[in-house]
Amino acid sequence: MSSIAKKKGFGATIWDYLTTVDHKKIAVMYLAAGGLFFVIGGIEAMLIRIQLAQPDNDFVSAGLFNEIITMHGTTMIFLAAMPILFGFMNAVMPLQIGARDVAFPFLNALGFWLFLFGGIFLNLSWFMGGAPDAGWTSYASLSLASPGHGIDFYALGLQIAGAGTYIGGINFLVTIINMRAPGMTYMRMPLFTWTTFVASALILFAFPPLTIGLFFLILDRMFGGNFFDHTMGGNTIIWEHLFWIFGHPEVYILILPAFGIFSEIFALFSRKRLFGYSSMVFATVLIGFLGFMVWAHHMFTVGLGPTANAIFAVATMAIAVPTGMKIFNWLLTIWGGSIKVTTPMLYALGFIPSFVAGGVTGIMQAAAPLDYQLHDSYFIVAHFHYVIVGGVVLAILAAVHLYWPLMFNQMLSEKLGKWTFWFFFIGFHLTFFIQHFLGLMGMPRRVFTFGANQGWDLFNLISSIGAAFMAVGVIILVVNIIITVVKNVPAGNDPWEDGRTLEWAIPQPVPFYNFKQTPLVRGLDTFWIEKQEGNKVGMTYAEPLSDIHMPNNSFIPFVMTLGLFIAAFGALYHGEKDWAIPVLVLGIAITVGSMAVRSIKDDHGFHIHKEDLMNDKGGK
Amino acid sequence: MSHDAQVYVRSQTEFEYIKQKRRKDMRNQITTFGIMIFLTLISFTAVAADFSVYLIVPVILLLAAIQVVLQLYYFMHMSEKNHQVVAFFLYSAVMLAFTFILTFLTIIWWG
Numbered sequence: 001m002s003s004i005a006k007k008k009g010f011g012a013t014i015w016d017y018l019t020t021v022d023h024k025k026i027a028v029m030y031l032a033a034g035g036l037f038f039v040i041g042g043i044e045a046m047l048i049r050i051q052l053a054q055p056d057n058d059f060v061s062a063g064l065f066n067e068i069i070t071m072h073g074t075t076m077i078f079l080a081a082m083p084i085l086f087g088f089m090n091a092v093m094p095l096q097i098g099a100r101d102v103a104f105p106f107l108n109a110l111g112f113w114l115f116l117f118g119g120i121f122l123n124l125s126w127f128m129g130g131a132p133d134a135g136w137t138s139y140a141s142l143s144l145a146s147p148g149h150g151i152d153f154y155a156l157g158l159q160i161a162g163a164g165t166y167i168g169g170i171n172f173l174v175t176i177i178n179m180r181a182p183g184m185t186y187m188r189m190p191l192f193t194w195t196t197f198v199a200s201a202l203i204l205f206a207f208p209p210l211t212i213g214l215f216f217l218i219l220d221r222m223f224g225g226n227f228f229d230h231t232m233g234g235n236t237i238i239w240e241h242l243f244w245i246f247g248h249p250e251v252y253i254l255i256l257p258a259f260g261i262f263s264e265i266f267a268l269f270s271r272k273r274l275f276g277y278s279s280m281v282f283a284t285v286l287i288g289f290l291g292f293m294v295w296a297h298h299m300f301t302v303g304l305g306p307t308a309n310a311i312f313a314v315a316t317m318a319i320a321v322p323t324g325m326k327i328f329n330w331l332l333t334i335w336g337g338s339i340k341v342t343t344p345m346l347y348a349l350g351f352i353p354s355f356v357a358g359g360v361t362g363i364m365q366a367a368a369p370l371d372y373q374l375h376d377s378y379f380i381v382a383h384f385h386y387v388i389v390g391g392v393v394l395a396i397l398a399a400v401h402l403y404w405p406l407m408f409n410q411m412l413s414e415k416l417g418k419w420t421f422w423f424f425f426i427g428f429h430l431t432f433f434i435q436h437f438l439g440l441m442g443m444p445r446r447v448f449t450f451g452a453n454q455g456w457d458l459f460n461l462i463s464s465i466g467a468a469f470m471a472v473g474v475i476i477l478v479v480n481i482i483i484t485v486v487k488n489v490p491a492g493n494d495p496w497e498d499g500r501t502l503e504w505a506i507p508q509p510v511p512f513y514n515f516k517q518t519p520l521v522r523g524l525d526t527f528w529i530e531k532q533e534g535n536k537v538g539m540t541y542a543e544p545l546s547d548i549h550m551p552n553n554s555f556i557p558f559v560m561t562l563g564l565f566i567a568a569f570g571a572l573y574h575g576e577k578d579w580a581i582p583v584l585v586l587g588i589a590i591t592v593g594s595m596a597v598r599s600i601k602d603d604h605g606f607h608i609h610k611e612d613l614m615n616d617k618g619g620k
Numbered sequence: 621m622s623h624d625a626q627v628y629v630r631s632q633t634e635f636e637y638i639k640q641k642r643r644k645d646m647r648n649q650i651t652t653f654g655i656m657i658f659l660t661l662i663s664f665t666a667v668a669a670d671f672s673v674y675l676i677v678p679v680i681l682l683l684a685a686i687q688v689v690l691q692l693y694y695f696m697h698m699s700e701k702n703h704q705v706v707a708f709f710l711y712s713a714v715m716l717a718f719t720f721i722l723t724f725l726t727i728i729w730w731g
Contacts, residue, residue, distance in 0.1 A: 177705050204709070205716055237728055245720060292716050296723070308727045 019553040021105035022512055023090045026112050028407065030087030031400075033116050037079035039474070040123065044072035046471055049431070053464035055452035065448035066133035067150065071123075073136030074154065077250065078161055079119040081392050085257045086115075086168055088399050089196045091407050093172065095503035095510070096190045098181025098519045100548065103174040106598075110557035111168035117565040118161025125153035135446060137247070140228035140239035144220055149572055155217045156568040160561075162207055162214070169203030172196055181502075182542040183521035187281065190501040190525075191267075191274060194281050195260030198288040199253045205292065206249035213242035222574050237302065244295035252291040255387065256284060258395030259326060262348045264501070265398060266330050267525070269345040270337025271498050276329040277524060283322035283329075290319045300371045309368040316366035323359060327352060342496070343417030347398030350425045351390065358386030361436065376446075379439025385432045397424065397477070404484070405491040409509045416480040420473045427469025434459045434466075494538075500525040505538035513548045516613055517541040548608040556594050563590030652694040659683045 008016065017025060047068050051059045060068065094102055102108050125131040132154035134143040143151045176197045180189070189197070217239065219225030226232035228239050267274040274280065296304060296312040304312075330352060339345070361383040365371045374380060397420070404412045438459050443450060450456055493508045502519060505527040520542035523529050530538050567587025573580040630638070663680050693699040698707055 201709070201712075205713060209720070235728065238724075241724065241728065293719065296727075304727045308723075 016553070018558055019109075019555045021101075021109045021551050021553055023094050023102050023105065023108060024407070024510060024512070026108050027087045027089075027091035029112055030083050030090060030115075031407070033112075033119070034080050034083035034087055037075050037119055037123075038081075038084065041072055041075035041080050042471065042474060044068050044075065046467060048072060049464040049467035051448065052450075052460050054461065055450055055454075055457050057449050060448070062448040063130075063133065066135075066446070067131035069446060070132045070135055070138075070150075070154075071126075074122065074132070074158070075119075076388075077136065077254070078158060078165075079115070079122070081254050081388070081396065082165060083115055083119075084396050085199075085254065085392075086111075086165070088192075088261070088396075088403060089172060089257065092403060092503055093193050093196050094175065094179070095406075095506060095514060096193045096501050097176065097179065097184050098502055098515060098521060099175060099179040100514045100518075101551070102171050103179055104171050105551045106554055106557065107167050107171050109554065110560060111164040111166075111171065113557050113561035114164025114167065114564070115161045116164075117561045118157045118159070118164060121160060121565060121568055122153055122157030125150055125157075128153075137243055138217070138239075139243075140217065140220075140236045143217065143239075144228060151217070152221055152572045155214050155221065156571060159211065159214045159218070160564050160568060162210055163564075165203060166207045166211075169200040169207070172200040173204060176200075181515075181519050181521050184526075185521075187278065188521055188524050188526075190260075191263035191277075191280055191284075192257070192260035194284055195256040195263075198284050199256045202249045202253045202256070202288055202291060206246045206253065209242045210246035210250075213239055213246070216242075218571065222571055240299055240302065241295070244298045245292075248295040248298065249288075249291045251384075251388070252287060254392045256287065258392045259284065261395045261399045261402070262330065262351055263333075265344045265348040265402060266333045267500055268402075268496060268498055269340045269342055269348075270334050271340070272333060272337040273500075273525060273528075274329070275332035275335075276325075279325055280329055283325045286322040287319060290315065290322070294319065297366055297368075297371070300368045301375045313366050313368045317363055320359065320363055327356060340498070342401075343412070343414055343421060344398040344402040346418060346421045347394045347401075350421065351394045351398075354386060354390030354394065354425075354428070357433075358383060358390050361386065374439065376444055377439035378435045378443045378445055381445045382432045382435035382439060385428075385435075389428055389432070394425075397421070400477070402496075405495040405508075406503055406510070408485075409490050409492075410484050410488060411491045411495055412484050413480050416476055416483070420477045420480065422473075423469050423476060424473030427466045427471075427473060430466025430469060431463050432466070434462050438463070494527075500528040502526050502539075505530065513550060513608060515539075516548075517545055518543050545610055545613060547610055548613070549605055550608060551605045552603055554598075554603070556598050560591050560594040560598075563587045563592075563594065566590065648694055652690050656687055656690060659687055 017029060020026060020029075047060060048065070051057050051065060090102070090108065094100070122132075128149065130148045130150045132138065132143075132146070132150035134146050134151060134154075138151060138154055143154075176189070176193060216225065216227040220227055220229065220234075226234045228234045228236045230236055263274055263280060294312055294316045296308060297316045300309050300312075330348075334349075341349070361379070365374055365380070365383060401412050401417050404410065438456055439445075441455055441459075443454075443456050450460070491508065493506060494504045495508075496504070499505070502521070505519070506514065517539075518541070519526070519539040522540065527538055530540065564587060567584050567590075570580050570582070570584025570587055574584070660683075663683055666676050666679055692710070697703065698710075
């Protein structure tokens with residue numbers, strides 16, 4: 001590949017994205033694919049709220065309702081929130097630590113394609129005989145009894161997408177451990193990098209239990225296994241444990257990067273160093289650790305016995321301590337700062353009360369006796385939407401506005417951004433606050449309709465109106481994005497004017513090799529230090545200008561994933577169609593074959609020469 | 621990274637030091653290998669000698685744990701410098717796995 005860029009046609013651009021190993025392009029694809037799934041999951045949410053807007057509604061049937069709630073949860077967690085966060089991690093983290101790319105660019109591409117094909121496979125269930133309908137937790141007794149292929153799509157799709165996430169997590173870990181620029185010690189890493197690091201460690205430890213659980217489920221449903229079937233000596237509770245050993249850390253995999261994003265925003269727009277940096281790092285690691293010790297609090301009513309319940313209740317409550325530390329640190333970062341209320345800052349300010357509310361109801365549920373009352377009621381629905389929407393989704397929306405100029409060299413409209421925020425924020429509280437009371441009044445979750453005159457009618461209607469507000473907010477965001485992309489006004493570097501960390505120091509648009517010379521990091525908030533000292537280029541360099549080694553693009557990740565995608569259809573129709581086994585074998589052969597090609601064929605990448613870097617195009 | 625060619629010539633002392641270190645490493649590896657074969661022999665003998673199951677199982681588990689440690693430290697180089705991060709992640713994983721197994725034993729299978 002030449003290091004001199006040419007103007008590309010449409011086909012060439014598509015091919016470029018299909019084969020890219022550049023973390024910035026992969027980030028864009030994560031964002032686009034995750035955004036698409038976010039919209040699909042959002043439409044499913046709207047269908048749920050339309051169905052529940054009035055009593056005895058028959059907008060959707062009971063069976064379809066189960067499919068919609070299952071796909072809403074699964075899509076939002078696995079295919080929207082996590083990939084979008086992965087997009088920001090990919091876009092920002094290597095720039096924050098002064099790296100030219102992630103440690104394994106090839107694996108980075110492979111991780112993305114696995115996620116995308118897994119997600120597509122899961123969603124194909126809508127058109128191929130019905131979506132999964134046992135809830136996103138897919139508890140084994142229920143999911144084993146589910147007729148049709150819905151659960152098979154769930155198990156196989158998540159297995160493929162999960163492999164992608166796992167690969168991505170390992171990649172981020174290795175990147176952060178090995179590829180920090182000179183001077184970037186662990187205790188100088190920006191908080192978003194730290195939270196990426198801890199979230200990746202959680203992925204490393206949390207995904208294997210899910211993989212095992214899903215394999216058991218696949219074997220039970222498609223290949224005659226009996227892991228969860230108690231009539232054959234299996235044990236259905238094992239699925240619940242495996243799922244929640246994964247599932248609880250999973251929610252911290254989502255919320256920790258959100259914390260990181262807000263930490264960046266608070267420091268940036270308070271124009272002040274983050275208060276209590278080291279305690280923030282400590283709290284992040286502690287939350288990550290405790291996240292593994294609490295999974296059984298999802299299972300208090302299973303009948304684990306008072307001892308187990310007590311242990312897990314106390315461990316759960318302990319998590320409030322590091323989380324509280326973080327909340328106070330953010331408040332003290334704002335305190336006395338020179339605050340600019342931009343769109344991202346607005347989200348950050350809205351996040352604190354929303355997330356605290358979600359945290360407080362979490363502590364209520366951590367008390368096992370009270371949980372017996374709250375379990376499977378709308379109170380639970382309200383709680384987890386308060387932490388996930390009030391935490392993760394607000395962070396994602398904030399980061400879209402914050403990092404858009406970094407990723408695309410354009411500013412989203414601040415005015416429309418604020419409209420999005422107010423619609424979304426008001427709609428969010430309108431939808432979910434009232435659900436706490438619906439829960440306390442006894443409305444169970446996952447019911448497709450309810451009888452009139454139980455005192456639930458008005459509250460459900462209010463909740464549905466709130467959901468419409470959130471939809472309007474998201475539509476304004478989409479309009480905002482379209483307008484910005486069409487206008488295409490370059491934003492330049494440091495568009496927020498108060499950038500503190502290394503990613504804002506890079507010239508825009510970011511060159512594909514990121515840093516012409518590796519920077520020297522002289523403290524926390526590197527860019528801020530350089531600006532304070534009047535450094536015009538915003539960086540001190542750690543090395544003289546010399547050749548840069550870059551990886552070649554590759555189509556192999558795509559083919560490798562395609563093989564698994566094909567194989568999944570074979571597994572799905574095993575024992576039902578004659579072509580199932582041949583297709584399974586063919587798919588696996590494609591994957592193994594492309595792995596062999598990758599292993600046997602040497603690919604040493606290419607060099608951007610010093611002379612090219614020194615001319616006015618700067619190697620572009 | 622800089623890719624300008626740099627030639628570094630080792631001094632005689634450095635050369636001697638590295639040679640000595642490698643010899644020591646090799647001795648360690650072979651010693652460990654010997655110990656591991658010996659441990660394996662003990663396990664096989666314990667089974668062949670028809671001891672009580674309640675003796676054999678704990679003994680084999682204990683020997684297996686020792687084997688894993690030897691394997692990690694001597695064959696997979698964890699005893700060398702700059703392996704703290706790897707060690708940290710490994711021990712975290714061991715600790716988590718222990719917690720999970722303990723809970724499975726106590727609240728699923730025994731409870």
